[in-house]
Amino acid sequence: MPSLPDLAPFQQRHDELAAQMADPAFYNNPRAAADISREHQRLHELVEAHARYQKLLANIAEAEALKSDSRADPELRELALGELLTMHAEAAALHDEILRAMIPPDPSDSRNTVMEIRAGTGGDEASLFAADLYRLYSRYAETRGWRVQVMSSSGSDRGGFKEVIFLISGSDVYKQLKYESGVHRVQRVPVTEANGRIHTSTVTVAVLPEAEEVDVQIDPEDLEITISRASGPGGQGVNTTDSAVQILHKPTGLIVQCADERSQIKNKARAMTVLRSRLLQRREEEERAKYASERKSQIGSGDRSERIRTYNFPQNRVTDHRIGLTLQSLPQILAGEVDELFTALQHADHAEKLAAINRGESPA
Incomplete structure (x- = not known):
């Protein structure tokens, strides 16, 4: 034995x-x-x-x-x-x-989660796929009984998202979604492509455990808050009031903007939620780096420069490059049926941590 x-x-x-x-x-x-x-x-x-x-x-x-x-x-x-x-x-x-x-549990597993999806390379096609990913996570959240609340968004001319930031609330949200951070690549023929050529576009996804005020102490003196009139889609009420909020955290240079609500107070509260979550993530990454600088887990660090997954429409496949898993069920995955994919990622992470324990290393 x-x-x-x-x-x-x-x-x-x-x-x-x-x-x-x-x-x-x-x-x-x-x-x-x-x-x-x-x-x-x-x-x-x-x-x-x-x-x-x-x-x-x-x-x-x-x-x-x-x-x-x-x-x-x-x-x-x-x-x-x-x-x-x-x-x-x-x-x-x-x-x-x-x-x-x-294996020590991730203290953030039970937290609500702030997700940030941004169009990368690929122009309109990237923004359309950003909207596809937003629908994927929203539908998955619905099957889990979670609540999705858009914090901030910037639409594109063709109905996609240049950026969308949203909060998902529920049980063990971060535990299920934390492996989604990184670059998602899509290969398909855009609707605007007359010659049927396949284009490759990218979208970045960031997954942040929601931070509470007790987790991250922010000195009001470190904030530069700018109020302006909202612009873009959102209805007449949004566009005629000085409700848009931009917060600059001077020590880190982080900037958060929110203009989706008519209320300046609500926009500020949402912007502060996103800022706290980003600061918490930065602190946790710095702490992990102290102890894991020489070992990169099989799942990856979640860095946005990593290409973690490819969605290939012509071949109806989704490939997660971190664990070498390919599934021939792209429409189902885009419809939020991602349990098989998420379970495989969790098992791979679990196996790597067990192997680290057997080697006498820290599984963190």
């Missing part, structure tokens, strides 16, 4: 959390208490599973000794042989369960 990584660091962390929970002031901060309680419960289940595994290994050793003892009763030896088959199967399953439990 393959050995497991050392349990000692997990046991130590379990005991540290137990001591914190015993402090009378533990529940003074309900949010921190909830986070610590969840982590303690996860580690408690890991420690118990490890104890069951060790006991099972001891039982296997006893059965192996009995099976090999020529002096033992033949019926007992036959019984031991039958039990060994069952116990080995149980041990293998428990071994994998323990490895999975050793």
Whole structure:
């Protein structure tokens, strides 16, 4: 039976959390208490599973000794042989369960998610495909019972999107969508192409866990807020009021614009939501870089310069380049039927993290 990584660091962390929970002031901060309680419960289940595994290994050793003892009763030896088959199967399953439990959960998995889709190379065709991707994620969200709220958008002349930013709210949104960050490439014949030539266009997708005010502290002095009259599609009410909001975060140079609502207050609130999420993502990326600069996971870093997926219309295929998966179901995927694709990405990420644990590395 393959050995497991050392349990000692997990046991130590379990005991540290137990001591914190015993402090009378533990529940003074309900949010921190909830986070610590969840982590303690996860580690408690890991420690118990490890104890069951060790006991099972001891039982296997006893059965192996009995099976090999020529002096033992033949019926007992036959019984031991039958039990060994069952116990080995149980041990293998428990071994994998323990490895999975050793993978630290992404603290952002349960968060709502801000998605940003932008047309890249390809002109009108890129903007039309940006709209296709927006519909894909919106339909998928609908099947999950999630809520989609457009935060900001910029349309193109042909009905596509130069840019669309939207918030998806629901259960485990970031967990399901976090692998979508990167460059999405489309190969198809544009409706404006008279000679039937295939064009290649790109769209960038950014997936940001929604940040709350307690996650990212923003000094009002660091903000430069500009108010102007909204322009472009949106109705007469939008276009005749000074409701468009642009926020510049001076320390980072990040700029967020929002003009979809008639209310200046609502536009500012939405712009702040996007800004906080971008700042949270930047901070998390900087922290990950400290510990993972020499190892790039199979799933990829999510950098927008990476071409992560190709949608080929003439061949009716979608290929995810990170895991080498090709599906011949492009219309279904564009209709939001992406469970097979998303599950494959999650399994690949899971397998890579398990391999890292087996190598004695951090799976983060």
